Amino acid sequence: MSETRNFCIIAHIDHGKSTLADRLIQHCGGVDARSFRDQILDSMDIERERGITIKSNTITLDYTAADGRTYQLNLIDTPGHVDFSHEVRRSLMSCEGAILLIDASQGVEAQTVANLYLALEYELELLIVINKIDLPSADVERVRQEIEADLGLDPSDAVLVSAKEGTGIPDLLEAIVRKLPPPALDREAPTRAMLFDALYDPYRGVVLYCRVKEGVIRAGQTMRLMHSAKEHHIEEVGQLRLKRVPTAELGAGSVGYVLAGIKTVRDVEVGDTLTDAERPAAEPLPGYKEAKPVVFSSLYPMATDEYPELVKALEKLVLNDASLTYEKDSSTALGHGFRCGFLGLLHLDVVQERLTREYDLSLLLSAPSVRYRITLHNGTVQWVDNPSYYPDPSVIARTEEPYIKGSVMMPERYIGPVMELCRERRGENIEFHYLAVGRVELTAELPLAEVLFDFYDRLKSITQGYGSFDYAMLDYRETDVVKIDILVNTEPVDALSQLTHRDKARARALHYCERLAEAIPRHQFKVAIQGAIGGKIIARTNIQALRKDVTAKCYGGDITRKRKLLEKQKEGKKRMKTIGAVEIPQSAFVAVLKTDTDS
Amino acid sequence: MSEAAAGLYLHVPFCARVCPYCDFAVRTGDAARRARYVEHLLAEIELYAGYPLRFDTIYFGGGTPSSLAVEELARILETVRGRLACAERCWVFLEANPEDASREAVAAWRRIGVDTLSLGVQSLDPAGLAFLGRRHGVDDARRAVEWAREAAFQTVSIDLIYGLPGQRPEDWRRELDRALALGPQHISCYQLTIHEGTRFGLLERRGRLTQLPSDEQGELFRLAHRHLGAAGFAGYEASQFAAGPEHRSRHNLKYWDHTPYLGLGPAAHSFHDERRWWNLRRTDPWQERIEHGERPVEGEETLEARALVLESLMTGLRTYAGVDLGRIRARWGVDLLSANGSLIDRLAAAGLVELDDGRLVPTLDGLAVADGLAAQFDLP
Numbered sequence: 001m002s003e004t005r006n007f008c009i010i011a012h013i014d015h016g017k018s019t020l021a022d023r024l025i026q027h028c029g030g031v032d033a034r035s036f037r038d039q040i041l042d043s044m045d046i047e048r049e050r051g052i053t054i055k056s057n058t059i060t061l062d063y064t065a066a067d068g069r070t071y072q073l074n075l076i077d078t079p080g081h082v083d084f085s086h087e088v089r090r091s092l093m094s095c096e097g098a099i100l101l102i103d104a105s106q107g108v109e110a111q112t113v114a115n116l117y118l119a120l121e122y123e124l125e126l127l128i129v130i131n132k133i134d135l136p137s138a139d140v141e142r143v144r145q146e147i148e149a150d151l152g153l154d155p156s157d158a159v160l161v162s163a164k165e166g167t168g169i170p171d172l173l174e175a176i177v178r179k180l181p182p183p184a185l186d187r188e189a190p191t192r193a194m195l196f197d198a199l200y201d202p203y204r205g206v207v208l209y210c211r212v213k214e215g216v217i218r219a220g221q222t223m224r225l226m227h228s229a230k231e232h233h234i235e236e237v238g239q240l241r242l243k244r245v246p247t248a249e250l251g252a253g254s255v256g257y258v259l260a261g262i263k264t265v266r267d268v269e270v271g272d273t274l275t276d277a278e279r280p281a282a283e284p285l286p287g288y289k290e291a292k293p294v295v296f297s298s299l300y301p302m303a304t305d306e307y308p309e310l311v312k313a314l315e316k317l318v319l320n321d322a323s324l325t326y327e328k329d330s331s332t333a334l335g336h337g338f339r340c341g342f343l344g345l346l347h348l349d350v351v352q353e354r355l356t357r358e359y360d361l362s363l364l365l366s367a368p369s370v371r372y373r374i375t376l377h378n379g380t381v382q383w384v385d386n387p388s389y390y391p392d393p394s395v396i397a398r399t400e401e402p403y404i405k406g407s408v409m410m411p412e413r414y415i416g417p418v419m420e421l422c423r424e425r426r427g428e429n430i431e432f433h434y435l436a437v438g439r440v441e442l443t444a445e446l447p448l449a450e451v452l453f454d455f456y457d458r459l460k461s462i463t464q465g466y467g468s469f470d471y472a473m474l475d476y477r478e479t480d481v482v483k484i485d486i487l488v489n490t491e492p493v494d495a496l497s498q499l500t501h502r503d504k505a506r507a508r509a510l511h512y513c514e515r516l517a518e519a520i521p522r523h524q525f526k527v528a529i530q531g532a533i534g535g536k537i538i539a540r541t542n543i544q545a546l547r548k549d550v551t552a553k554c555y556g557g558d559i560t561r562k563r564k565l566l567e568k569q570k571e572g573k574k575r576m577k578t579i580g581a582v583e584i585p586q587s588a589f590v591a592v593l594k595t596d597t598d599s
Numbered sequence: 600m601s602e603a604a605a606g607l608y609l610h611v612p613f614c615a616r617v618c619p620y621c622d623f624a625v626r627t628g629d630a631a632r633r634a635r636y637v638e639h640l641l642a643e644i645e646l647y648a649g650y651p652l653r654f655d656t657i658y659f660g661g662g663t664p665s666s667l668a669v670e671e672l673a674r675i676l677e678t679v680r681g682r683l684a685c686a687e688r689c690w691v692f693l694e695a696n697p698e699d700a701s702r703e704a705v706a707a708w709r710r711i712g713v714d715t716l717s718l719g720v721q722s723l724d725p726a727g728l729a730f731l732g733r734r735h736g737v738d739d740a741r742r743a744v745e746w747a748r749e750a751a752f753q754t755v756s757i758d759l760i761y762g763l764p765g766q767r768p769e770d771w772r773r774e775l776d777r778a779l780a781l782g783p784q785h786i787s788c789y790q791l792t793i794h795e796g797t798r799f800g801l802l803e804r805r806g807r808l809t810q811l812p813s814d815e816q817g818e819l820f821r822l823a824h825r826h827l828g829a830a831g832f833a834g835y836e837a838s839q840f841a842a843g844p845e846h847r848s849r850h851n852l853k854y855w856d857h858t859p860y861l862g863l864g865p866a867a868h869s870f871h872d873e874r875r876w877w878n879l880r881r882t883d884p885w886q887e888r889i890e891h892g893e894r895p896v897e898g899e900e901t902l903e904a905r906a907l908v909l910e911s912l913m914t915g916l917r918t919y920a921g922v923d924l925g926r927i928r929a930r931w932g933v934d935l936l937s938a939n940g941s942l943i944d945r946l947a948a949a950g951l952v953e954l955d956d957g958r959l960v961p962t963l964d965g966l967a968v969a970d971g972l973a974a975q976f977d978l979p
Contacts, residue, residue: 522813524968525949547817550837550969552789554914555854556608556868560875560900562970563910569974570909581945 003069004253005180006211007127008076008091010119011101012109012468016131020101020163021059021075027169028061028073058197058209058255060239065177073176074240074255076196076211078115090196090271092118093285094211094255097125097180099172100153104130104138104160108146108435109409109468116151125180128153129172134162150435183253184213190281191215193250193258193274195225198265200319206262209240210274211255213285218249222277223260226284228269231277232260265322293341294402294448294473295348296369296385298329298495299355300337302362302575302586307336313359314338317351324351329386331494333579334364339386342368345452362575364589367498370449373400373476387497390483393534400476402448403428408459410467412440417462425450426501445474449501484509484538486516487530489580496592506531510539512592519588522546527582604655604686605871606853607679609640610864611664612882615698619732619798620760620791624866624880625662637671639886641678643863646894648682652859652871655686656850663719665695669707676712683861690714690753692850697735700743705750715754715785715848716747723777724770727763732798744781754846756785761819762811763791771819772826779830784846788823789838790816820967837917837966855914857907857930865895873902904931905978912976916969921952921960935959938979946972 011017061073078091092098098119102112119126130143144155159175161168197209210217217223221234236259238246250256262268273284301310318324325341342348348368355361371385375398384390406427408418415432419442422430427444435441451471459467482505486496496516500508509531516529524546531539554562576583613633614625628636657679659672667675672693679685693713695704697720708716720740722728728737735743740757747755759778761771778786793799793810802808811819824834832840836855841847853860859871866880876899879885888895902910908931915922928934936943943959946952951965951972961969 524946524951524965524971544814546968546971547814548820548967549813549971550820550917550967552792552838554837554917555851556860556862556870557866557877559854559870559910559914560868560877562913563906566909566913566970566974567906573974 003071004074004183005071005097005176006074006076006095006183006253006255007097007099007176007180008078008095009099009101010078010088010092010112010115011131012103012106012112012115015101015103015106015109015112016163017077017101020099020129020131020161021077023163023166023169024073024075024173025059025061027166027173028063058240060241060255063173063177066174067177071177072254073173074211076255088115088118089122090194092122092124094194094196095122095124096183097127097176099127099129099176100151101129101131102143102147104132104140104143105135107139107143107439108150113150113409116153126153127172127175127179128155128158130158130160131163133160134165134167146435146439150439185251185253186214187216187252189214189252190279191217191223191274191276192281192285193217194285195268195270195272195274198268198270198322200265200316204236204259206260206265206268206319207244208258208260208262208268208274209255210250210258212250212252214252214281215276216249216251217258217274217276219246223258223274224277224280225268226273226275226281228267228272230267232262235259235261264319266318268322270322293323293325293343294370295342295344295452296339296371297342297348298331298334298337298339298366298386299326299352300331300334300364300366300495302364304335306361309359310338310355310361310363313355313361314340316359317354321351323347329388331366331388333493333577334495337364341385345456362586364495364586365593366495367593368452369499370402370447370452372479372481372499374398375400384499387483387499388494390499393482399479399481401479401481403445403474403477404448404451404471405474406444406446406451406469406471408442408444408463408467408469409435410440410442410463412438414463414467415440415442418442418459418467421455421458421462422446425455446471447477447479447501448473449499482533484512485532486512487528487532487580488516488520488582488584489528490530491580492532493579493584495589505533506538509533510541513539513541515592516584516588517541517543519591520582520584523582525581603853603858605652605858606656606658606850606860607654607683608658608660608850608860608862608864608867609664609675609679610862610867610878611659611661611667612636612865613661613666614663615666615696615734616732619802620793622794622797622800623662626882628882630668633667633671635886636882637667637675639889640675640864642889643895644675644678644682646889646892647861647863650683650861652861653684653686654679654689654861656690656692656853657685658692658850660692660694663696663699664693665699665704665708669704669711672708673711690849692717692848694719695743697739697743700739700746702746702749705743705746709750709752714752715756715846716750716752717756717758717785717787718743718747718783720744720757720778721760722763723759723774727760727766727774730763731760741781744783748782754784754841755782756787756846756848757781757783758787758789760789760791761823762816764809764811766811766819768818768822771822775823775826775830779827779832784842785848786827786832786840787838788827788840790820817967821963824963824966833919834966835919837969855918857911873907875900875902904933907931908933908935908978909973909976913970913973916952916959916961916972917966919960919966921955921958923958925957933979935976935978938977939975942975942977946975 009017057077059075063073064070076091076094078088147153147155159172192214193210193212195208195210198206201207217237219234219236222231223234224231236246237250238244239256275281301307314326323343326338329339330336369385371383374382374384376395377397422444425446427446430444432440432442480502481499482502483499484505485492513529513531526545527543529541530537576585612624612626613628617625691713692715694717721731723737793803827840834840835847862869865882865885868877876896879895879897885895924936953960
């Protein structure tokens, strides 16, 4: 009786996942042509612009197959970036099958491999789809070889499609119902449902997305979240069509939503297991992992009077982003702000962009930092991700920093420069092996801190865009860290302080000084910009005093014009930070903290 | 009328040719156009007949006021005296181009009552004059100054433009020496400013002309103030130097301390009773409005205390006399000193200003950066 298929699409960025999802939705009549927007599942603007999926979305489609039966296809969308791999996991846990999507011209990429391993970990049935066969550069044969060589999969029944042109979509739909297994349908067992996503609806509170593994979920039930042990009264359940469609129940095997009057996504942990409070399951579903932030940065409103708005914006943002952490922070230079934890640099970028764009805030971000493990002489251990809380070096016995295992896939010709980059970034155990003729995977153990600074950009430019990078957290290793302070006219700009490896301190301090000197307009007096470790100056630049700005004439008509100019200038000053009598425009902080061309 | 005597500004928009650096309200025009303009100016004076201000300075500015016939200037002065309240001793200023300043013309200007003749010499270097697109030569300028001295004006003033691309301090010093050698009583030194919408602006945008870097401008600025000061021409404003207090432009001073002034002619600005208004900029619409019997005003603003104080800082910090803090407090109730104590201390420590008996006086270094200084003050 089961006519359900639960599946996701896993792919490297740009391999066309969203376009394929759109095509499937269109083909199944999930949306009429008028309201169809390309890549309908990527609902955030940022996702659309960057072509990546951050929040997973899910949709139920009706498909009438060649056998005459109508299937309910639950397409569970997965985020497409390494920072969000925990979200990928939860999505995968909710499926029986996965479409492994590969670009016919790009072939197998780093992330394809990483996602494949995840899919195998969750024992998903795989359906290989080769996309973009319409491209002149498509090389289906080569991709088939890579699938066999790199992934160890049988490429013979790969479905060929062009999501853009709609080619091969009917074949793919048939393959989904024929090849992907139906879910198990144990309705009698105690209820267990995987909570794989949650988002906030201003009218209904938190919407829980879940996959019922066993049992049934109904409105009126009291549900218990097994990890957090919280209980909630279920108000409504239903299917995720383009809109939410209430149903009487969600039975084993199905995917849908649950409304339970929950106020914020903080109150639920994605990855948790829902059960019936009256007849609870003995064990939660396996595979729960807490998403831990690994990158930290402080956010300050550029205008101090925007602080209350930043508070509100963050409160709203975390309703939908359970992996973002924040706590109050304050800086003498920049006033009140928040220390935020992110899953990675992209996550940081996305949060910053959303705050700027959706909440119209002008923000300053301090230099991103990793979390150091610091052991003091007295044996106590401190975790420090904020330079402000870095202990006096004399009490520190030992400092450790997080390492990642990074993997770079690239054409063979770039191996030399990429190895050099990894060495420059304090990489250890650099190894490489051939994936196929001409394609190499290089792996290295790298300090995460070294990856935070323009690593992606350097890698991209070194490999002319052909290199892809992926990483996983590895362990903590002993390191030698110093705290650099940046001083403007001898006053420290605390937001620019950062922890860095001793060997890199001088270069980084000088780089910061120079950036700042370029970005701060000349003042009526000389401005000294220094980098220091403790009291010791290790880098210095000056901004010479402005020697002349007085305009030639100031008579009748000029006075109004000139005054208006001054008023504008004064208005602009409100958005500057004054440190050591030096006015620093936001653009200066932005220029300094930009990570694109770090030394 | 308890106020200080007001200034009257008369804008003559005509130039034989528009200079490549000029962004003033100017136009070219033949004698017939000029005559028509004069009729309209006289009509505008009529529209202000009996205006409740008493004037003790009359300033013909432009454009090129010397492009008007002497008779036209005389008629204008006569109408002003007949229709507006003028002080018994009313100081008349006339801007003139050297090419218009024949011996006869100069003598005639003096005869009709011009006290200060301000000659647009601009440069005493042939290459400089050519670059600035001027029609006269260095010798025309020399002769004009000479004749002006012969005609015994109260003050003969010359305008110079500096900061030309590539100008070195020694070039500028030589030019200042040449200017001093002509024996004027007043010198205005204007740094070349490239404005949008001028020929130079266009050239700059195309990358064919670059403004002198501000450090070099600063050097020439200081050189002018030191060199002319040493020669007995004390500076009294960022661009103005006089051989004695009696030769200072008592008309321009009114702009800088919110003394009322009435401006007639296209684009002219007026200030009275904390209100500033300005005329239509282009000559034809200006004339049309007058023909309708209306004052040809394009816009106006009422200045609040904050704006007035900001203007006082902006103009005051450009002058050697500085900003009279007591006067600002008395006039607009704003105590700049208590609101900006630490700023003033810092600027004083940096050698940019001095506090002198309730006045905030810029040093020469302060004067050079007066625009930026004014923007620093908190206006409570």
